[in-house]
Structure formats: C-alpha cells, structure tokens
Amino acid sequence: GTRSLEQSDVLVVAPYNAQVLTLRATLAAAGMGEVLVGTVDKFQGRQAPVVFVSMTASAVDDVPRGMSFLLNRNRLNVAISRAKFQAVIVRSPALTEYLPATPDGLVELGAFLALSPDTTNSTIVGERYVSTDADVLAGRTIDQTGRYRGIASVLVRPGSAEEVAAILKACKEHGHPVTTQGGRTSMVAGTVTEHDDVLLSTERLTDIGLIDTVDRRIRVGSGLTLAALQQAATKENLQFGVDIGSRDSATLGGMASTNAGGLRTVRYGNMREQVIGLQVVLPDGSIMDRHSDVRADNTGYDLTSLFVGAEGTLGVITALELRLHPVPTHNVAAITGFGSLDQLVEASRIFRDLSGIAALELMDSRLGIPSPVDSPWLLLIELARDSDPTEDLSEALEAAGVAEHAALIAATVPDAIPVLFGHVGEGNLHLNVLRCPDSTALYQPMMTLIAELGGNVSSEHGVGTLKRDYLGMARTPGDIAAMRAVKAAFDPTGYLNPAKFSRDWFAAWNAHDIEAVLEHFDEDAVFTSAYGAQIAPETGGVFSGKQAIRAYWAEALTRNPDLHFEPVGTAAS
Numbered sequence: 243g244t245r246s247l248e249q250s251d252v253l254v255v256a257p258y259n260a261q262v263l264t265l266r267a268t269l270a271a272a273g274m275g276e277v278l279v280g281t282v283d284k285f286q287g288r289q290a291p292v293v294f295v296s297m298t299a300s301a302v303d304d305v306p307r308g309m310s311f312l313l314n315r316n317r318l319n320v321a322i323s324r325a326k327f328q329a330v331i332v333r334s335p336a337l338t339e340y341l342p343a344t345p346d347g348l349v350e351l352g353a354f355l356a357l358s359p360d361t362t363n364s365t366i367v368g369e370r371y372v373s374t375d376a377d378v379l380a381g382r383t384i385d386q387t388g389r390y391r392g393i394a395s396v397l398v399r400p401g402s403a404e405e406v407a408a409i410l411k412a413c414k415e416h417g418h419p420v421t422t423q424g425g426r427t428s429m430v431a432g433t434v435t436e437h438d439d440v441l442l443s444t445e446r447l448t449d450i451g452l453i454d455t456v457d458r459r460i461r462v463g464s465g466l467t468l469a470a471l472q473q474a475a476t477k478e479n480l481q482f483g484v485d486i487g488s489r490d491s492a493t494l495g496g497m498a499s500t501n502a503g504g505l506r507t508v509r510y511g512n513m514r515e516q517v518i519g520l521q522v523v524l525p526d527g528s529i530m531d532r533h534s535d536v537r538a539d540n541t542g543y544d545l546t547s548l549f550v551g552a553e554g555t556l557g558v559i560t561a562l563e564l565r566l567h568p569v570p571t572h573n574v575a576a577i578t579g580f581g582s583l584d585q586l587v588e589a590s591r592i593f594r595d596l597s598g599i600a601a602l603e604l605m606d607s608r609l610g611i612p613s614p615v616d617s618p619w620l621l622l623i624e625l626a627r628d629s630d631p632t633e634d635l636s637e638a639l640e641a642a643g644v645a646e647h648a649a650l651i652a653a654t655v656p657d658a659i660p661v662l663f664g665h666v667g668e669g670n671l672h673l674n675v676l677r678c679p680d681s682t683a684l685y686q687p688m689m690t691l692i693a694e695l696g697g698n699v700s701s702e703h704g705v706g707t708l709k710r711d712y713l714g715m716a717r718t719p720g721d722i723a724a725m726r727a728v729k730a731a732f733d734p735t736g737y738l739n740p741a742k743f744s745r746d747w748f749a750a751w752n753a754h755d756i757e758a759v760l761e762h763f764d765e766d767a768v769f770t771s772a773y774g775a776q777i778a779p780e781t782g783g784v785f786s787g788k789q790a791i792r793a794y795w796a797e798a799l800t801r802n803p804d805l806h807f808e809p810v811g812t813a814a815s
Contacts (some may be wrong), residue, residue: 275299392435448492464495483510485572500549519563579617598627
C-alpha cells in the first residue's frame with residue numbers, strides 16, 4: 243500500500259529481510275503503534291529492506307502525540323542499540339539525506355535524539371575505543387560475584403580527562419545516563435547498570451608520574467591498577483598504604499571512589515588517608531584539579547575528601563595524587579588460634595595497640611586455609627617497624643593468653659554455613675555464607691541484625707546498588723537529605739551513576755517502592771501517564787500533586803501488578 247511520510251517518521255534500513263522482520267517484531271512488542279516493513283529503491287545504489295516507524299503513533303489509544311514521540315524515541319534507541327547488524331536511519335520525508343548508524347551508535351536526525359557517534363563515541367575517542375558489541379557489553383554489565391547483571395548501550399574508553407569531559411557534556415545534553423567503571427572488582431554491584439547506560443571505562447587512564455621520594459607522593463591515572471603502583475613504589479623502597487586481594491585488577495580510581503580499605507588499614511587507614519589530591523571531571527564536563535605542593539593546606543573546602551567514597555556519583559576521577567610510606571626494615575608475623583570468637587576479639591584489642599601493627603586479620607578455620615594452629619578461629623598478626631618487634635609480639639601473645647550471626651543464619655537457611663573473616667583490627671569483617679543458593683532470603687534479616695547491634699551498612703566496598711536500600715539503617719534522614727543535596731548540586735539531572743546510593747525514580751518504581759519514587763518529586767509535581775488515561779479517563783492521564791500521584795499509582799498497581807516504566811530521559815525530566 244501507500245503511506246505518506248510525515249516529518250516525524252523514520253525509516254530504518256538493514257542489510258537483510260530477516261533483520262528487518264526481527265526489528266519490526268521487537269518494536270511492535272515494545273508498544274510502537276505503526277511499524278511497517280517494505281523496501282526502498284536506489285539506496286546506496288541498491289534496493290534495500292526497510293522498517294517504517296511512526297514516531298507519534300502508539301499502540302494505546304488516546305495517547306498525546308508528544309508523549310508517544312518520547313516513548314517511541316526510547317524504544318527505537320534501545321532496539322537498534324541492541325541490534326547485531328549495521329543499520330542506517332533515513333530521515334523522512336525526502337529520503338535525500340541519511341547518516342550511517344553502525345553498531346557504534348545511532349544518529350541524531352532533526353528532533354530525533356539518539357546516541358550518536360558524533361556526540362559521545364568515535365569522534366571523541368576514536369572508533370577503536372568504542373564498542374556496542376553485545377558480547378562485550380554482556381561482560382561489562384555483570385558484577386564480580388556473577389549474581390547481578392545490568393544492560394548498557396555502549397562502552398566508551400577515553401584516554402584523557404579532556405575526552406572524559408567531552409563525553410560527559412554530550413551525555414548530559416542528550417539525557418544518557420553514564421556509569422563509570424574501573425577494574426570492576428566491586429562486591430556490591432557498584433558498576434552494574436540499571437538502564438541502557440553509557441559505560442565509561444577508565445582503563446586507558448594509566449599514566450604514572452615520577453615518585454617524589456622527598457615528600458613521598460606520586461601522581462597516577464585513575465585507571466592504573468594497585469599492583470602497578472606497588473611495583474613502582476617498591477623500586478624506591480616505598481609502599482602504598484592500602485593493599486587488597488584484587489590488586490592485579492582493582493584500579494586506584496575505583497578504590498578511591500569506594501574508599502577501599504584492606505590489609506593495612508589498621509596501620510595506614512583507608513584510601514581517604516592516602517589521597518592528597520584529585521583530578522575530577524564534574525557532571526557538567528568541567529575539570530577540577532585539586533593539587534597542592536604543601537601538605538598543610540586548609541584553603542577552602544576539602545573537596546578531595548568529598549569525592550573519595552562518592553562512588554562516582556559526583557564526578558569521574560581521572561587522576562590522583564597519592565601518599566606513599568617508607569618500607570619498615572623489620573617484619574614479623576604470627577598466627578594464633580582461639581576457641582571462641584569472643585576470645586579472639588578481646589585479644590585483638592591488645593595486638594591492635596602494639597607499636598608497628600601492620601595487619602590484624604581474622605580467619606575462620608572453615609575457609610580451609612592451611613594453618614599450623616588447630617583452632618576454630620585464627621588470628622594473623624603482623625608487626626613492621628624499624629626496630630625488631632619480635633619480643634613485643636611474644637609478650638603480647640603471652641598476655642592475650644560472636645555468636646548471634648550464626649543463630650540467625652541457622653534459623654533462616656538451615657543448611658547454610660557462615661564463614662567469617664576480615665580486618666578485625668578496625669572492626670571490619672566479611673561474612674560469607676556457603677550452601678545458601680538464595681542470598682536474598684538472608685540479606686534483609688542480616689542487615690537488620692547488624693543495624694540493631696550498632697554496626698554499619700558498609701565498611702569497605704561502598705554502598706553500590708546492592709546496599710542502597712539499607713542506607714537508612716546507618717544514616718539518619720538528615721544525613722541522607724544532605725547527601726542528596728550535594729548530589730543535586732553537582733549533578734542536578736542525576737545522569738551520572740544513577741543506580742548508586744539511592745534508586746532513581748524509574749528503578750524505585752519498577753521495584754514498586756512508591757514512597758521512594760515520591761522522594762524525587764516536588765509537592766506540586768505533575769505526572770502524565772497513558773495508562774492513567776485508561777483507568778481514570780476524567781483526568782486525561784494527568785495527575786497533579788504528590789497525593790494524586792500516590793493514589794493513581796496505588797490503583798494502577800492494584801489493577802496491574804506488573805506495571806513498569808521505560809525511561810525516556812533522566813529522572814529530572
């Protein structure tokens with residue numbers, strides 16, 4: 243048949259008929275109202291199969307054209323960004339101008355806004371550093387534990403702070419959420435995306451400066467691994483104050499973003515104590531370089547500490563100035579065993595105060611670590627200083643001479659085996675639970691118990707996505723409000739690492755957490771919904787004020803418990 247083309251219509255040309263049919267089925271299933279298949283003549287000198295898409299038609303009746311356009315724009319974005327073939331979007335109605343859209347991204351055509359190589363990809367970093375390959379993205383959107391998986395539209399690997407700035411400017415302008423990734427060693431889904439995010443990897447930011455052996459400091463790129471820094475420091479008889487097991491892959495930018503701790507924290511402190519200065523690209527694309535040649539600097543706000551531990555929500559760390567420490571000339575270690583956890587904790591307080599304490603690590607014998615001590619609870623003590631600490635350690639061992647978590651686990655998951663280990667010197671312990679196929683059954687009651695005992699939601703790995711719903715257990719409402727105010731000041735549209743610390747309103751809605759959604763809305767907010775027009779025709783689908791929005795959502799979920807949102811922009815829009 244014949245269909246006249248309108249200014250808002252789009253044609254998507256693909257190499258083969260099968261690909262066009264697949265794309266049509268995907269778009270139709272997503273709710274686009276008019277998706278047709280045909281051919282165009284003389285396109286790049288050949289006849290080609292094409293999908294015709296009306297950007298203003300909806301499968302639901304009485305949806306305003308403007309709303310349909312926004313929804314369809316996002317649907318088309320997602321469908322083509324996931325396509326495993328080279329597609330070309332042709333702007334209607336003339337068919338005289340077109341832009342190629344390879345798997346590196348879509349194109350921007352008139353009012354049609356999409357992820358474009360000209361805005362966030364190849365023209366900024368070069369084509370070799372951009373990927374939309376499905377297998378590559380699948381490997382980048384799963385966390386270290388393998389339990390949490392997200393989705394992303396493109397991976398971009400900038401090589402400088404200026405390239406990071408250009409990417410952030412483009413993504414903010416076009417409403418694309420960005421998630422920053424380093425070594426991806428997070429244990430709390432810290433780099434797992436929840437939308438079709440742009441993944442910004444710091445892996446090429448690996449510059450390493452000369453070590454200042456007088457002030458004992460060094461400037462490094464945020465993508466440098468901890469192991470590479472340790473090797474450079476060792477050559478100058480210096481060491482870095484934080485050491486973790488994932489040193490070969492963990493990046494220094496990621497460690498700063500999560501305020502990582504580790505094996506030497508009892509002596510040197512967390513990453514915050516090691517970071518002297520930072521270069522950060524802010525959400526608006528500007529570059530902040532906090533640097534001082536003197537150690538004592540009380541000039542203005544301590545912005546460096548603000549970004550350490552912010553988990554990439556306030557900006558992208560691109561370089562760090564780090565403190566180094568002398569390597570002690572004497573080192574001695576011991577492993578001792580205890581019959582109960584209470585005995586070990588009491589003894590650890592003695593060792594913690596020893597001069598030169600370098601490590602104080604608890605180990606559960608069920609970990610299967612070979613040990614000369616046959617006891618259920620093991621304690622590794624390490625002393626390191628410039629005088630021989632052997633005698634002090636011997637005296638402390640001679641002087642040295644928690645069961646609630648196990649009861650909870652036994653009651654919740656009877657076959658599970660709790661294994662405890664970690665940095666007892668700073669009160670930072672890790673609990674692994676074996677034979678527990680569904681960790682979600684245990685996580686909520688365990689976090690509640692920790693909070694009741696005065697513990698903390700996160701002492702080392704950050705909040706990430708996994709622990710964000712428990713933030714209120716460790717922070718007061720005033721604390722959380724202040725953090726949100728800081729986030730809003732730096733990133734008012736909320737596009738940078740949107741899944742961290744708190745749910746964005748799309749994620750909160752899809753979890754059916756209505757009150758969490760409403761936290762993002764002003765009292766006089768207006769919410770427009772095509773589905774709302776169906777169930778409350780008298781409103782026209784427009785609900786004004788939090789009370790009306792709350793009532794509509796409650797009714798909508800009662801009628802359709804599977805309702806979810808498809809984001810068409812940032813939460814702020």
